[in-house]
Amino acid sequence: MRLERRTHVPLYLVIVAPLAAVFAALVLAAGLIAAAGVNPLTAYTEMLRGALGSRLSVTEMLTRATPLILTGLAAAVAFRARLWNIGGEGQFFVGALVTAWIGHSLGVPGWLGIPVLMICGMIAGALLLAGPAFLRLRFGVDEVVTTLLLNFIVILFIGLMIEGPLRDPLAFGWPSSVPVDGDFRLPDLVPRTRLHIGLLFAIGAAGMVWLILSRTVFGAETRAAGLNASAAAFAGISLPKTIMGVALLSGALAGLAGSVEVMGVTAGVTTTMSPGFGYAGIVVAMLAALHPAGVVAAAVFVATVFVGADAMSRATGVPSFIADVIVALCLLTMLIALLFTTYRVRR
Amino acid sequence: MIDALDILLNTSMWAAVLRIATPLIFGVLGALLCERSGVLNLGIEGIMTMGAMTGWLAVYMGAPLLVGLMVAALCGALMGLLHAALTVPLGLSQHVSGLGITLFASALAYYLYRLIVVVGETPPAIEPFQPMDLPVLSDLPVLGPILFSQTLPTYLALLSVAVMAFVLTRTPLGLAIRMTGENPHAVEAQGLNPMRIRIGAVVAGSALMAVGGAFLTTAAFNSFFPEMVQGRGWICIALVVFASWRPGKALIGALLFAFFDAYQLRLQTVIDGVPYQLFLMAPYVLSIVALILVARRAEVPAALMAPYRRGER
Numbered sequence: 001m002r003l004e005r006r007t008h009v010p011l012y013l014v015i016v017a018p019l020a021a022v023f024a025a026l027v028l029a030a031g032l033i034a035a036a037g038v039n040p041l042t043a044y045t046e047m048l049r050g051a052l053g054s055r056l057s058v059t060e061m062l063t064r065a066t067p068l069i070l071t072g073l074a075a076a077v078a079f080r081a082r083l084w085n086i087g088g089e090g091q092f093f094v095g096a097l098v099t100a101w102i103g104h105s106l107g108v109p110g111w112l113g114i115p116v117l118m119i120c121g122m123i124a125g126a127l128l129l130a131g132p133a134f135l136r137l138r139f140g141v142d143e144v145v146t147t148l149l150l151n152f153i154v155i156l157f158i159g160l161m162i163e164g165p166l167r168d169p170l171a172f173g174w175p176s177s178v179p180v181d182g183d184f185r186l187p188d189l190v191p192r193t194r195l196h197i198g199l200l201f202a203i204g205a206a207g208m209v210w211l212i213l214s215r216t217v218f219g220a221e222t223r224a225a226g227l228n229a230s231a232a233a234f235a236g237i238s239l240p241k242t243i244m245g246v247a248l249l250s251g252a253l254a255g256l257a258g259s260v261e262v263m264g265v266t267a268g269v270t271t272t273m274s275p276g277f278g279y280a281g282i283v284v285a286m287l288a289a290l291h292p293a294g295v296v297a298a299a300v301f302v303a304t305v306f307v308g309a310d311a312m313s314r315a316t317g318v319p320s321f322i323a324d325v326i327v328a329l330c331l332l333t334m335l336i337a338l339l340f341t342t343y344r345v346r347r
Numbered sequence: 348m349i350d351a352l353d354i355l356l357n358t359s360m361w362a363a364v365l366r367i368a369t370p371l372i373f374g375v376l377g378a379l380l381c382e383r384s385g386v387l388n389l390g391i392e393g394i395m396t397m398g399a400m401t402g403w404l405a406v407y408m409g410a411p412l413l414v415g416l417m418v419a420a421l422c423g424a425l426m427g428l429l430h431a432a433l434t435v436p437l438g439l440s441q442h443v444s445g446l447g448i449t450l451f452a453s454a455l456a457y458y459l460y461r462l463i464v465v466v467g468e469t470p471p472a473i474e475p476f477q478p479m480d481l482p483v484l485s486d487l488p489v490l491g492p493i494l495f496s497q498t499l500p501t502y503l504a505l506l507s508v509a510v511m512a513f514v515l516t517r518t519p520l521g522l523a524i525r526m527t528g529e530n531p532h533a534v535e536a537q538g539l540n541p542m543r544i545r546i547g548a549v550v551a552g553s554a555l556m557a558v559g560g561a562f563l564t565t566a567a568f569n570s571f572f573p574e575m576v577q578g579r580g581w582i583c584i585a586l587v588v589f590a591s592w593r594p595g596k597a598l599i600g601a602l603l604f605a606f607f608d609a610y611q612l613r614l615q616t617v618i619d620g621v622p623y624q625l626f627l628m629a630p631y632v633l634s635i636v637a638l639i640l641v642a643r644r645a646e647v648p649a650a651l652m653a654p655y656r657r658g659e660r
Binding site for chain 2: 032035036079084086135139140141142144145146148149150151152153156157159160163164279282283286319321322324325327328329331332335336338339
């Protein structure tokens with residue numbers, strides 16, 4: 001018995017693999033919920049109700065999914081080219097900070113300011129990842145470690161800025177940065193909820209990324225670089241250019257997530273504004289098998305788990321950390337599921 | 348300025364260096380062992396969190412401190428076994444699996460902590476390891492209080508460096524581990540099983556990492572709280588590269604790092620007007636700088652991150 005690489009992945013497997021992975025993760029997590037003395041079925045029902053049970057909860061879930069789509073895309077784009085960008089969290093925060101900083105006193109009308117601020121956030125995120133990408137290309141420094149360490153540096157830098165130069169004098173309690181000007185708050189998508197039009201931008205970004213990856217030369221080059229770097233180089237693809245392009249795109253997407261979150265939800269930047277959007281983006285990307293369309297679905301799923309777990313925790317007393325456990329388990333089970341989509345067993 | 352130099356003459360500063368280095372020494376040795384066998388273990392951050400929680404919890408439930416360390420090691424080994432199972436026989440991406448282990452192990456640790464421990468206004472505490480004055484040696488001037496009045500895990504960490512260096516370079520087992528990291532096919536040709544060696548190295552390495560985490564809750568502090576590992580695991584991964592995959596150099600790297608960390612903590616109190624975050628950033632910036640400096644001449648194990656499949660080139 002041995003494993004043989006599939007030359008063609010049947011469509012049903014592409015759809016079944018993540019579903020099976022999610023199912024397996026939920027079964028494993030059920031044991032932990034039972035350990036808390038709660039019937040897992042009750043807990044999962046409460047979770048579904050908490051995330052999808054009412055109009056308000058659905059909008060909350062979609063509000064949570066919006067940055068996850070963007071950080072998920074950031075991870076998917078990078079991982080496709082085997083650029084291990086684990087710095088989504090840091091790129092999210094610099095995007096957010098730059099948006100709040102410039103958006104606080106930018107004297108232009110909203111229709112112009114919002115796109116400008118998004119571009120500023122994207123540039124900030126892209127530049128933050130350009131550093132590690134350069135270090136890898138120039139000195140061979142592993143980008144996993146540098147992007148991870150940069151997350152810590154960025155969070156400290158955010159703390160420094162919002163307690164110092166960018167402190168909002170009107171904020172009570174926790175320090176927060178100055179807010180973006182009211183003109184640059186993203187309009188609500190559903191009235192009287194937190195859901196904003198950023199969701200449409202995120203879905204639009206997924207479409208754009210899909211087009212770039214499947215319909216452009218750059219997309220083909222990133223795929224080639226990821227599948228077999230030396231063969232790609234032999235075929236005349238410039239690896240440094242491709243990797244740097246991927247880094248800029250990936251960082252820009254994560255920076256955009258921060259930018260959109262500030263303009264759509266928080267207005268000001270706090271060090272607690274992200275419950276790990278950058279790290280969860282990695283899980284989203286993997287659950288989507290690095291496909292842009294899948295990213296949207298996976299982000300909705302992960303957002304459902306997070307929002308649902310909060311409600312479930314309030315109702316049943318199961319610690320809400322179960323959401324992080326479920327999401328992490330999904331990453332591991334999906335990794336195994338991918339084995340079955342790329343290989344088949346031959347006797 | 349004089350104050351900044353005064354700190355360096357203070358024995359408590361140098362004793363703190365060893366204390367801060369201890370979890371790093373365990374972590375970096377664990378990561379080094381995994382990588383020497385050819386497996387990158389990015390689960391380290393989560394495994395250290397898991398060790399910090401389980402080691403503390405065991406003591407909180409009434410176990411002696413040493414048993415706490417063993418419980419931590421066992422839980423770390425289990426997480427290592429999971430990482431090994433995914434990356435060695437299944438040959439899955441070591442990057443993604445490691446990150447998955449980190450996310451999973453930390454989430455599980457927080458979940459179980461919340462489930463088992465009732466947290467009031469302040470987190471519950473245990474009676475941690477106390478400094479042990481070694482007879483005679485601790486009375487030495489200067490060196491005594493720095494080297495010989497540490498807690499038991501610090502002595503264990505220093506001992507582990509020697510054991511690791513000896514095992515890796517002076518025993519057949521160490522040769523087999525190093526060879527698996529360089530050329531697993533050659534190991535197979537010698538009649539050894541490279542898969543077993545890798546699984547063993549990852550399990551043992553992960554146990555070491557978890558003990559490093561447990562030091563935080565049973566010696567450095569006396570309670571557990573989320574986010575307490577604070578990237579120490581990632582710093583260990585950087586230190587392994589800095590140390591060119593050698594235990595002795597790893598010790599030096601950990602001490603150097605701990606020196607800067609201890610120094611910045613004390614500088615914060617004597618230098619006014621500089622935001623404290625800049626000081627806290629220094630260790631992370633330093634790790635990146637160290638990586639850049641050694642990257643060119645790093646002697647990476649040749650088969651690191653290359654999954655081994657029998658009969659496949």
